Amino acid sequence: MLDRIKASLPSLAPAEQRVGKLVLADPRSFASLPVSELADRAHVSKPTVVRFCRSMGYDGLSDFKLKLVGTVSEGVPFIHRSVDVDDKVSDVLVKVIDNTVAAFLKYRNDASTHAIEKAVDALMETYRRRGRIEFFGAGNSGIVAQDAQHKFFRLGINAIAYSDGHMQVMSASLLGPGDSVVIISNSGRTRDLMDAADIARKHGATVITVTASGSPLATAGHIHLAADHPEGYDRYSPMTSRLMHLMIIDIMATCLALRIGGTALQPMLREMKNNLRSKRYA
Incomplete structure (x- = not known):
């Protein structure tokens, strides 16, 4: 905090x-x-x-x-221990797991439930109005955006994910009032994502950003969900940050599912599961 x-x-x-x-x-x-x-x-x-x-x-x-x-x-004692070139496999295992667990517990203590509730309210309003919910991300954050689409479309939501900058700008240009876009970024400084946020906001869509506090993207939307951690975005491949972003998406998806209610979701999910049975070996 x-x-x-x-x-x-x-x-x-x-x-x-x-x-x-x-x-x-x-x-x-x-x-x-x-x-x-x-x-x-x-x-x-x-x-x-x-x-x-x-x-x-x-x-x-x-x-x-x-x-x-x-x-x-x-507060959770948080010590981010970087992986060193001479670490053994056992050292890497402990460091990666400890860093992730500590980051999750720190987020639990620091997270703004008010901001998350505002984001869920906005997404629920889009669902009620049968609007579009889109997820934008680049690189590793693009993979998180795809995971978000998978979670949300299973709830019967008109969701789609884009990781290409040109597609993001074009799609943002087609959004409007009643639509929502969730923009995910580790650094919060990716130019394509900033451009897409500005366009979507100009066209009246609700812009939710999942990124580091103090970054340009943090102030580019209507609702900011802070994802702060000590992992440098310029070293190795983002690990803790990616998992934190996935967790925030899980929280929003779970809250949205509870808002929609089991009466509406259970029959649809049951049919989906039955239709998938033929895709598996007995």
């Missing part, structure tokens, strides 16, 4: 930056002080303190403080 605040500071308004710096300077005190005291210490108004919390993806000051206390008091 503190890492995300630090990364997001440059994109905040000056007054909100002062609130963010106050959090980083003494998280424990921030979590215990009333809003009036926090406003005085940051030299801002009380609404600005609340606005900062919402800018970070939380429902308000109370929700922000609750997560802050959890991060400071019960």
Whole structure:
């Protein structure tokens, strides 16, 4: 949570930056002080303190403080251990698994349920209006986009994934009000994805970004789902980041399935399973 605040500071308004710096300077005190005291210490108004919390993806000051206390008091010790050239197979196994587990637990502590709920609300609205839900990603994130399409179309949703930059721009040009696009990126700096986000937003579609806080893509959409981790996007192949993106997609797909309801889904999924039986050996 503190890492995300630090990364997001440059994109905040000056007054909100002062609130963010106050959090980083003494998280424990921030979590215990009333809003009036926090406003005085940051030299801002009380609404600005609340606005900062919402800018970070939380429902308000109370929700922000609750997560802050959890991060400071019960935070998961996170040490990202890079794989070295002289590591044995046993070392690589332990490092890769430990890095992934620690990243998942850290995300559980830091994730903004408010932002996820907003994303699920938007996707559910698109489903109700029989709009299109599209997933864009490049490279490894393109594979995550394909996985997302597979999960969502099994729910009876009109979903499609594109990993080619030209196709993304063309498809974004055809989106409109009632449609949604989920853009996935590890770095949040891919030009094609930024172009597609701008076009989709201009045409009235809801743009949801799954990327690192403080990146250009994080502020290019309507809803940002932070996916922060210490893994460098310029070294080796993304491992922790890809799995984190898959997990976020799983969370949204599960929430959406619960919203749609078993009465609508179960008969369809049952028929799909029966139709697939002929594809398997007995």
